[in-house]
Structure formats: structure tokens, C-alpha cells
Amino acid sequence: QSILTQPPSASGTPGQRVTISCSGGSSNIGTNIVTWYQQLPGAAPKLLIQNDNQRPSGVPDRFSGSRSGTSASLAITGLQSEDEADYYCAAWDDSMNGVEFGGGTKLTVL
């Protein structure tokens, strides 16, 4: 079981806004920055959001991240079929002295 909790699945129709939550604790999200990764089917993960809410070069502005207290969320607006993927949150955990990943959320575009 992951220290960071994500819903196992999420879905939306093209053009919709979808949010994916990531719940943690004081030793991880409550203290350290959150990162989000996108993993397309059969591919390696890709950095999607860094430093809680910053998009690396090349990531569309449809993707945004936020962190508050011990939770974080990823929002996708104007949902597109190519957004169908697994999404993972991650953060350093001071108690575990390591990086913890959420269990992942499988996003389906209906």
C-alpha cells in the first residue's frame, strides 16, 4: 500500500475538466514538494508537473498542479483522447527517507 493515496481511476469526456487527488501526510506532502508523472500505455513515465505547480517545457497549459496542507491535486482541462494514461504523484518522505509514489490513477477518456 502506498503512503500517498490516489483514486485508482478517473474518467471524463473530451473537453471536460478532470481532477486527480493525492493525499499524504505531514512527513511528505505536508513538508515537501509534489511532482506528477504521466505514463502513456507501454511507455516510460514522463515528468508532467514539478515543484507542485510548474510545467516543464513542452507540457500543455491544460495541465496544472496544486498543493495545500497534506494534499495535492492535478487538474486537466479541455480533456483530450491522448490524455488517456496513468498519472502518479510523488514526494520525498522525511520519515521513510525516500521518495514515495502514489498508487497511480488510470485516466479514461470516454
Place this chain on the structure above:
Amino acid sequence: QVQLVQSGAELKKPGSSVKVSCQASGGTFSLDTLNWVRQAPGQGLEWMGRIIPYFNSTIYAQKFHGRVTLIANESTTTAYMVLGSLRRDDTAIYYCASGGYYGLGTFQFDPWGQGTLVTVSS
């Protein structure tokens, strides 16, 4: 732009060890952090540890402490992950991923290698 290229798939017997390589190009290998993450079939991501080649400094996830060794060769800009005492549940894709310049002090991974499938079976 850093690029990471990993070695090919491995088939190992239980109790043996595996060594996966990750060759970096296009960056400052010695002062970057190289992380290893694995993904069992149909499962999520699991961080294993990281190395800073210049300092030969390593951090290992508690779960793998004592069973995994991270090595880096600065002359060939290649990092290695050695996992011993293999069990069937070590069957997974193993990824290397750059954490960027060590001075940033963050653990954010970009880019990732293509992954290496390690299958543990008798």
C-alpha cells in the same frame, strides 16, 4: 538535453543477481543524481535509490537496503543497479531517471530511460 539508454532485458533465476546499466549522454553526469525506479507488471512505481557519481553518494529505499547496490562510472557516464537475492516478485521493469543537478536537492525525475525488463523465473 540528457538522454538515458538502458541495457536489454534479463532473465534470471531466483537467488541470483542482476546488473542493469544506464548510459547517460548530453548532461553533466558526475554532478547529476541518477535514480532507479521499478514497476512490477500492472503495478505502480517504486523508488529504489539514487547515486551522485562525483561523490559516490548513495541513498537506498528502506525496502531494498542491503539487497541493492548503485554504482556509477564517470569515465563511461554509465550508472548501474545491482539487485541481489532475486525473488519472483522482483520481476519488473527497472527504470533509471535523472534527478538533475545534485545541488537542487530535489527528487524530480526527468528524463527517464526506456526501461529494462527483468524476469525472475526458474
